Amino acid sequence: MGNQGLLQHLANGISLGSLYALIAIGYTMVYGILRLINFAHGDIFMLGIYITYYGVLFTSIPWWIVFIFASVFTGLIGLLLEKVAYRPLRESPRITILISAIGASFFLQNFGIVVFGGRPKAFPIPNVFNRVVKLGGVSISMITFVIPLVTLLLLLGLTYFITKTKTGMAMRALSKDYETASLMGIDINRIISITFFIGSFLAAVGGIMWGIRYPQLMPLMGVMPGLKCFIAAVIGGIGNITGAVLGGFILGLGEIMLVALLPKLTGYRDAFAFILLIVILLIKPTGLMGEKITEKV
């Protein structure tokens, strides 16, 4: 492999990694605040892409406005999901909510098959993103520049929101101790709704970026990215937003390099991701940037 090949592989890895990072942010945020692994995240991501697809197809609104509306709308669906599937179980053991999340995930997948049909659809890519930039011998598509930028902006925005605003402070209080937080006058329901709205909004943004990069829409398309981003979130330290971004990049680059350097192992690409997860859980269960968990007394 020449230098050029290596650089190209690097660019490919960054492109995939930033996508994983983008989707992992929403995953990890919901966990960080509610201690709930939202397994339906990947399917919300799928819904986000389909909503965008129909928005672009059936309206004559400029694409970027559709993108914003679709993301907001997906956020509202996430909010609804929390109301229906998670809120009634809030007082139940954590494992019950988790199973409810898995159920919600299967429901959304089959809902997708019934409503959108089994045949794949093609994502309408705005022309701006179809351009390819050549740097030396390395070809990089426009979207490869856009995704890391979007990821970075959302990362900064979200960090600001959580650390500096009042709602963000309430979220953090909630994550520390939910009962005390409610005693302090924090409207728990409102904060959890906001959390789910933002999480699902982020899933939709990730979905749109995914659709532009890999324009094949299928009802089960959220399953693998959902699992991969869960892995990315755990690698980075689940609950830690910067960690999720780091985990996404590690996973994306790792996958690309595995195929690039050891072509014989291509078939084990997905297995690689899961092995990485198991290794992390064995040697550093809190992830690379995870906070130390101290027993609450």
Place this chain on the structure above:
Amino acid sequence: MKRRLGLLLLVLVLAVASLVGCGEATETDQADDAGETEESASDDVIKIGVFEPMTGANAAGGEMTVEGIELAHETRGEVLGKKVELVIVDNKSDKVESANAASRLIEKDEVVAIIGSYGSSLAMAAGDIVKRGEVPAVGCSPTNPLVTLDNDYYFRVCFIDPFQGTVMANYAFNELGAKKAAIIQDVTQDYSVGLSKYFVDAFKELTGDEDSIVEISSYNTGDQDFTSQLTNVKGKDPDVIFAPGNYGESALLIKQARDLGIEVPILGGDTWEAPELVEIGGEAVEGTVFSTHFTAEAPVTDVSEVFLEQYKEKFDKEANAFAALGYDAYMVILDAIERANSTDPKDIRDKIAETADFMGATGIITLDENGDAVKSAVIKKVVDGEFEYLTTVEPN
């Protein structure tokens, strides 16, 4: 606590991994609109089972095939004075589901014959089941030789991959003047691996050069990112790339190849004949060439003309190879039932095996000792988003 959290997560991961595995298996059984007359006086009804992928990675292929089967059923809904009933089951593009679907058709619905499936791996998954159940199956478009080999109960109305692979190798060598080829195959599809192998053999023989295949790269069904395989292929500088696989994955692969600046021709097989290839691939798939079974532009028999007309009337679009093969598979079975003058699956099997000079929509069908049809191949090219007919290649 730290330990416990880790353990909890680990257990979770394993639980989810196993759930994902059976996730597809537990989806709603949306099998039969056709099976509504369950257990009704089965004496006046002849049941023919259909198992095709209606969801998942091969959904488009299965749907096109079923359209053809339904059209044939409308055209000829009776045999031996009895009504024919179709029992259509979705095998979800999944090998396990496919085996289950075949078992269900034989055991629960007690069909006398089975049609399907698109996708060689899906057909092969049902191979042992139809053999043990002693119910004949006729495949519409599974082209891997292993589908019918050593299986007296499996037949097909299409050509097989040793021929298809040679046709494309010839095209690459003679028409494109290629001296070096790279292969990108889907290792989870018997179709893709088999077809690639026959292409490789034929291409090496044509060039007389053992090193004429510069790279063999692999991916899995469901992969979305092919950039690392393509970057490796680009480094080997081939004259042509042969990449048979599912239309969806292939469309993404071609698009990513063009984005990476790979400009050489990319060739594929019959699975590429799906509108999704062009919809998903867009401008990138322009100029790609593939082999297939049939073209509306050059009808081969009188039946083709009738089929094309009926199809256009019913679906208001141009017919495709898979619909035509579905149509033929149904007609071959009905013809066999008529000649057998019996609804016993074993008698029907014997008569299907004797099928000779049958006038089908896709050509004259004569089944050889393996149960395969020997037919011509059609080469098509993507031009302005349409599949343009290039030429027909006769078997030798």
